[in-house]
Amino acid sequence: MNSNDVRPGVPRLLVVRAILGSRTLSEAMSHCLIPQRASSYNNVIADGSGEVYSMEGSATDCEALYIADDVMAHANHYVAPSMRRFELDRSSIAGSIIRHNRADYLLRQNYGKLTAELFRSLLADHAGYPTSICKHGTGSVTVFSIIIQLEQLRAWIGRGHVCETEFVEYQLEPYQNDGNKYA
């Protein structure tokens, strides 16, 4: 997301590093909300119990979108009504709106049978090409994709266009000290 309130402060990449080092969901959420941030990604945070939040943030505000109906999709524009005023250019988000709705549709259509393998094919979707979920646009393209299975702490990562890439599987390490898991 590109917001209109970017300012000097903690770079969002460093905020992400802090999120990844969190031991609990609330700790991760607190990092998303750090008041000194310069800007924000849409940070999706979750734990092994099925709690999922899409932390739709800018430098000066944030909306914690909670997963509804076990399904959540997000693309590259602000969705929360309270955050729309921070969109840098609302005339440039058509492709993102189409990706968002397409992803939501695909998740609901395939609810109950979602596997890592099926996610690979959904991420390669070309509806709305070239600004599709597997994005071949002129201004920006898909550079990587990641699928995470939180209960088993497994991840699959693919570089470049999903329709052309090979996903590599990784086994993630749980924290040993308190048993809480997050991603």
Ligand SMILES: [Zn+2]
């Ligand atoms: Zn493609």
